[in-house]
Amino acid sequence: MKLGIIIPRSDPESVYDTLRLAVYALKYGDEAKVFLSGAGVEIDQIENSRFNVRQQAREVLNSGGRFFACGSCLKLRESQGAEICPLSSLNDEYEIIRESDKVLSV
Numbered sequence: 001m002k003l004g005i006i007i008p009r010s011d012p013e014s015v016y017d018t019l020r021l022a023v024y025a026l027k028y029g030d031e032a033k034v035f036l037s038g039a040g041v042e043i044d045q046i047e048n049s050r051f052n053v054r055q056q057a058r059e060v061l062n063s064g065g066r067f068f069a070c071g072s073c074l075k076l077r078e079s080q081g082a083e084i085c086p087l088s089s090l091n092d093e094y095e096i097i098r099e100s101d102k103v104l105s106v
Contacts, residue, residue, distance in 0.1 A: 004100030
């Protein structure tokens with residue numbers, strides 16, 4: 001299965017749980033692509049003692065998942081992106097949605 005995940009928020013618990021699902025899918029041999037938009041592009045700045053979002057994002061990458069981040073959303077935040085938030089475009093989001101068997105937005 002090709003799983004497309006769109007994260008437009010930076011709530012630690014929601015983002016953490018969504019990334020857990022991505023890791024779970026990857027471990028079962030599925031594909032997972034995560035598109036970050038809106039406040040979601042702040043994923044690499046989320047700090048929470050109960051929900052280690054950065055560690056979970058690293059697990060997504062280590063398991064073969066990929067991240068994409070809205071370029072316009074990054075620019076609004078004066079960010080160039082990062083490994084977890086690579087500068088991407090609306091076309092990338094569209095392609096993820098078009099190619100995915102299932103799309104989840106949180």
